[in-house]
Amino acid sequence: MTNGLLLRRKAVNAVMLTITGLCAFLAAGVLVYILGYLFVHGAASLNWNFFTKLPTPVGETGGGMANAIVGSAKLVMIASCVGIPIGFLAGVYLAEFGGGTFSFLVRYVTDLLNGVPSIVIGIFAYTVIVLPQKHFSALAGGLALGVMMIPIAVRSTEEFLRAVPVSLREGAVALGATKAKSILTVVIPAAKNGIITGIMLNLARVSGETAPLLFTSFSNRYWSEGLSQPTAALPVMIFTYAIAPYEDWHQQAWSAGFVLLTLVLAVNVIARLILARRKHVAR
Amino acid sequence: MMPAPTKQPSSEIKTAAPAAANAPEGEGKPTMESDAKLCATNLNFFYGSFQALHGISMQIYTNKVTAFIGPSGCGKSTFLRTLNRMYESVRGSRVEGTILLDGQSIFDVEVSGLRRRVGMVFQRSNPFPKSIFENVAYGLRINGMYEDRAGLRDSVERSLRRAALWDEVKDKLNQSAYGLSGGQQQRLCIARALAVDPEVLLLDEPCSALDPIATAKIEDLIFQLKSSCTIVIVTHNMQQAARVADNTGFFLLGRLIEFDSTTVIFKTPACKETEDYVTGRFG
Numbered sequence: 001m002t003n004g005l006l007l008r009r010k011a012v013n014a015v016m017l018t019i020t021g022l023c024a025f026l027a028a029g030v031l032v033y034i035l036g037y038l039f040v041h042g043a044a045s046l047n048w049n050f051f052t053k054l055p056t057p058v059g060e061t062g063g064g065m066a067n068a069i070v071g072s073a074k075l076v077m078i079a080s081c082v083g084i085p086i087g088f089l090a091g092v093y094l095a096e097f098g099g100g101t102f103s104f105l106v107r108y109v110t111d112l113l114n115g116v117p118s119i120v121i122g123i124f125a126y127t128v129i130v131l132p133q134k135h136f137s138a139l140a141g142g143l144a145l146g147v148m149m150i151p152i153a154v155r156s157t158e159e160f161l162r163a164v165p166v167s168l169r170e171g172a173v174a175l176g177a178t179k180a181k182s183i184l185t186v187v188i189p190a191a192k193n194g195i196i197t198g199i200m201l202n203l204a205r206v207s208g209e210t211a212p213l214l215f216t217s218f219s220n221r222y223w224s225e226g227l228s229q230p231t232a233a234l235p236v237m238i239f240t241y242a243i244a245p246y247e248d249w250h251q252q253a254w255s256a257g258f259v260l261l262t263l264v265l266a267v268n269v270i271a272r273l274i275l276a277r278r279k280h281v282a283r
Numbered sequence: 284m285m286p287a288p289t290k291q292p293s294s295e296i297k298t299a300a301p302a303a304a305n306a307p308e309g310e311g312k313p314t315m316e317s318d319a320k321l322c323a324t325n326l327n328f329f330y331g332s333f334q335a336l337h338g339i340s341m342q343i344y345t346n347k348v349t350a351f352i353g354p355s356g357c358g359k360s361t362f363l364r365t366l367n368r369m370y371e372s373v374r375g376s377r378v379e380g381t382i383l384l385d386g387q388s389i390f391d392v393e394v395s396g397l398r399r400r401v402g403m404v405f406q407r408s409n410p411f412p413k414s415i416f417e418n419v420a421y422g423l424r425i426n427g428m429y430e431d432r433a434g435l436r437d438s439v440e441r442s443l444r445r446a447a448l449w450d451e452v453k454d455k456l457n458q459s460a461y462g463l464s465g466g467q468q469q470r471l472c473i474a475r476a477l478a479v480d481p482e483v484l485l486l487d488e489p490c491s492a493l494d495p496i497a498t499a500k501i502e503d504l505i506f507q508l509k510s511s512c513t514i515v516i517v518t519h520n521m522q523q524a525a526r527v528a529d530n531t532g533f534f535l536l537g538r539l540i541e542f543d544s545t546t547v548i549f550k551t552p553a554c555k556e557t558e559d560y561v562t563g564r565f566g
Contacts, residue, residue: 167405167409170372170403170409171405174402175398175479176396176399186421189413190411
C-alpha cells in the first residue's frame with residue numbers, strides 16, 4: 001500500500017468518526033438539554049403546593065396542580081383497564097394460536113392503528129362517548145388513551161412471547177402439559193419481564209399524550225369526582241398554561257413539564273432495569 | 284425362540300412375527316411379544332409431501348436400552364418423535380401405520396397422558412426459567428401428582444437422586460436452574476422427566492452438547508435407569524451406542540436398515556450399509 005493511500009484512509013476514518021460521534025452526541029444531547037432546561041425553569045418554581053393545591057383563579061398567585069396529577073393517574077388507570085387486557089390477550093392469540101389470514105389482518109390493522117394520529121383517536125372517543133353523553137368525562141379520555149395503548153401492547157406481547165424458545169414449549173408438552181397449560185405455566189412466565197416492560201413503556205408514552213384528551217376529558221380547575229366528570233391532566237395543563245398570557249402560569253407549566261418528564265423517565269428506567277434482570281436470568 | 288442371530292435378523296424383526304426374537308449371544312431374551320414395550324408396525328411419516336420415514340417396523344423391549352444410529356437426516360430423531368407424538372406440533376406432519384404401547388395404540392389415547400408415560404429429554408438441555416426445585420416439580424404440579432408440600436419435596440428429591448444430581452444441588456434448590464453447568468442442566472432435565480415416573484424415556488442426542496466427563500455421567504445414569512425404565516436413545520456417537528445400548532437400530536434415508544442386538548450390529552452386521560457405517564466408511 002502506498003503511503004498516500006494510507007494517509008487518505010486515515011483522514012476519511014477521522015472525518016467519519018467525528019461526524020458519527022457528533023451525531024451520537026447530538027442525539028443524547030437533545031435529551032440532556034431538554035432535561036436541563038426543564039430543570040432550570042421548572043424546578044425553580046416547584047414547591048410542595050404544586051403537588052397538594054388546586055389551581056388558583058386568574059390573578060391570584062400560588063396554587064398547584066394536585067387535581068391534574070390525580071387526573072392523569074386516573075386517566076392512565078382507565079387506559080390500562082382498556083388497553084392492557086385487550087392488547088395482552090390479542091398478543092397471546094397472535095403469538096400462540098394465530099397464523100392464518102385472520103392473524104395477518106389483525107397484525108396489519110394494529111400496525112395501522114399505531115400510525116393513526118392521536119388527535120384522530122380523540123375524535124373517535126369524542127364521537128362514541130362524549131357526544132351521546134353530552135358532556136366531557138374522564139372515561140372518554142381514558143378510553144382514548146386505552147385505544148392508543150392497544151397496538152403497542154399487542155405487538156410487544158406478541159414479540160416477547162415469540163422470543164420464548166421452542167425448546168421450552170417442547171419441554172413443557174413433553175411432560176404432559178396441554179398447550180394451554182404450557183402457555184400459562186412456562187411461556188408467559190418466561191416472557192413476563194419483557195411483557196411488563198412493554199406495558200410500562202406503553203404507559204409512560206400515553207401519560208404524556210395531550211391531543212386525545214383535548215375534547216374527551218377536557219380539563220377542570222377543580223377536583224373531578226368519579227369517571228363521568230371532565231378532569232384535568234398534566235399534559236393538557238401544560239398546554240393550557242403555556243399558551244396563557246400570565247407569567248406565573250408559564251412557570252407552573254414548566255413545573256408540570258418537569259414533573260411529567262421525571263415520572264416518564266422514572267418509569268422508563270425501572271422498565272429497563274426489569275428487562276436487564278431478565279437477560280441476567282434467561283438465555 | 285431363535286437361539287442365534289441369523290443373517291437377516293432385521294427383516295424378521297420388521298415383520299414382527301411372534302417368534303422372531305433375536306437372542307444376543309450369552310443372554311436369553313424372552314419372546315418379543317410379551318416383552319415389547321413399544322411396537323411400531325409399518326410406520327410412514329410425512330412432512331407435507333416429503334416422506335421422512337418409510338415402513339418402519341420395530342420392537343422396543345421393556346427395561347432395555349435401544350439406540351438409533353445413522354447419519355444426519357436419516358429419520359432417527361423423527362422416528363423418536365413419533366413415539367410420544369411430539370411431531371404433532373409441526374404443521375403438515377402426518378403419520379401412517381401403528382405404534383402400540385403395551386398393546387394399545389398411542390394414537391387412541393389422550394396425548395398428554397401418553398407423554399406422561401413416555402418422557403423425553405432433548406438434544407439441548409431446556410430447563411425452564413424457574414428454580415431447580417420448580418423445574419423438577421413442574422410435571423408433578425401440572426399433572427396433580429402429589430398429595431401435599433412434603434410429598435412434592437420427597438418426589439423432587441427422589442427424582443434428583445435418580446438423575447444423580449441430588450448431591451450437587453441439594454443446597455441450592457431454590458436457585459435458578461440457569462446457574463448450573465451444561466451437564467448438570469441436562470441431568471436436571473432427566474430428573475424433570477423422571478419425576479412423573481415415565482415408563483419409557485426417549486433421549487434425543489442427550490450428550491451432543493456435552494463434554495466427555497458430563498457424557499460419561501449421563502451414560503452411567505442410563506445404565507442405572509434401565510432397571511426401572513425402558514430407554515430409547517438417538518445418538519450420533521457410535522461408541523456411545525456400543526457402550527450403553529442393548530439393541531441398536533441403523534437408519535438410512537428414512538428406512539430402518541437393520542435392527543438387532545448391539546453386539547451384532549457392531550460386530551457382525553447383516554447388511555453392507557450397516558457395516559460401512561459402523562466401520563466409519565461413510566457418515
